[in-house]
Amino acid sequence: MGRPGPRLSAGAGAAVALAVRRHLRDLPPGPVLVGVSGGADSLALLAGALDVADGLGRAVGAVCVDHGWRPQTADVVRRAARAALALGASPVRVVRVVPQRHGPGAGGAEEAARTARLAALDAVAARDEAVAVLLGHTLDDQAEQVLLGLARGSGTRSLAGMPAVRDGLLRPLLGVRRAVVREATVPLAPLLAPLGLPWEDPSNTDPVHLRPRVRHDVVPALEAALGEGAVRSLARTADLARADADALDGWAGAVVAGLPDLDAPDGVPVAPLAGLPGAVRRRCLRLLALRAGAGALTAAHTAALDALVDDWHGQGPVALPGGVGVRRSSGPDGCGRLRATPAPRPREDPHGRP
Template sequence: MARRALGRATLAVAQAVEAALTPQDTALLVACSGGADSLALAAGVAHVAPRSGRAYAAVVVDHGLQDGSAEVARRAARTLEGLGLDATVVAVVVAAAGGGPEAAARDARYTALRAVAEDRGATLLLGHTRDDQAESVLLGLARGSGARSLSGMAVRAEGLLRPLLGVSRATTRACCAELGLEPWDDPHNADPAYARVRVRARVLPVLEAELGPGVPEALARTADLLRADADLLDALAAEARERVEEDGALDCTGLAALPAALRTRVLLAWLRDLGAHDLIARHVAAVEALVLDWHGQGPVDLPGVRVGRTDGVLRGPT
């Protein structure tokens, strides 16, 4: 298909894909659920990759959490093959986890996707859009999780590539319409039991109605601005942690001397390495009190781990 034959939305998607790639991305693997965003991404890759001599394929994960999920996965694979992508369906088992079913499904999905990408030596592409970015920023704001959470998702991070973070969900749907693709709408994406769904269906529309159009774009722009700051602070915190940590324990005197922005990051990274999960600001504050407001109090229980102070250092489980 000649580039001039592409519709406006499909061209926008293809241009976003092309702009995100580097010469090191010699093989591309699209993670596809069958939804509009990932189908549009697959179509963009199918247009861009052959023109640059890149290998390209797709993988569909079947979580097995809904009746008929296997057929949904097979249908997505057939659609992808119609676009010219070799498609592999991978079934995963979603184990119960402390973070809840949504987190467990995400962990299982990413583990499977990374395994396929590593086996093929391919860059793994995900279909997150600007709307997903805006939702992530609002959720981070509601949790009070700080600059890292508000910085949202990066286009390229941790071996993942998200070319469509500057593209709206409306554009991906329009792309599918232009190409005659019928995306699958995951029922979970309409279930108000999930906070992200409530943000999408209720919160963002109210914000746009009251503040005017362009809220998702502004939130995504905020994420971009904060990400550079968060990256710098995280790097400085990693250096600081090396200075205050010995044998897995943190020296409280050294921690207390750190600026608050670095101290909380050191604590958060340390707690996560110990196995803590679903941490929010009050969890970190409780541990920080062992450093700054020490009066002999007992250990702090967090999701997944207990930490305490002995002999002037913070220790995890022994």
């Protein structure tokens, strides 16, 4: 029996449904969940998943996460849950989370909210034995992510954007433009409008945040100068960068697996690292530092670690977040070694100021 409620539009809706079908058909048997915020993209994704679910013999539920950022978010989440029920999702879960920030270098409020949201989605998926959680990011979101990575200047992984499939999370709409996804929801208006949906998060238009400035200023300027294909090209860049980053990360992981820890008695020999390409060596050093207990590392931290190997001239230890330091010294065999040490304390001001 088909699902109740209105369906997506014929043209744009078919593009959404096809994208969802391509991802769902290869999953193992079991239910899937859709993260529903009340925004147009997630509602279109839910409707698309429900449209194709019957033919695939798959149950579709929904998870509505309240970050508690604003007083109205709890009400938006309740309305989103009502819409999900009306569209035919079952079960529909409502989850309240409290994003936790862990100090400098751990990311801002948006990153804390994202971490809390993903943890909540994982927990609900495990409880409901769902084989995947679907998220409504679009091609435009991917292009914006690449531009944000360029602005940060933090390397290939930062340009890799969001993966379509990873750790039980699926993003079926990464190949579909945002305008198409939102056009697909037009037939849902009789159901959604009385609920005050779709909802647009005010943070998506608040210029105090970087992403809205990229979305409303940078992307239109790029399309005006380079044509509409610019957004799709940025998303393709993410695919290429991700393949490169995955290969380099895999190489580095294999190297580090054969090395001792930085806090081992003899530390880590420099020689195996010195012979590696810089892109691989820096990844190795980052992995070793994290394994020693370092916190979130910036590009500057990684560059300072790399200088201990590739530009050694007797410099002192490198201080890392988490109270970890790394210094270079000679080992028992006379070769250079990297060792973990307590992070150097900041130099005191001669006038007693901090």
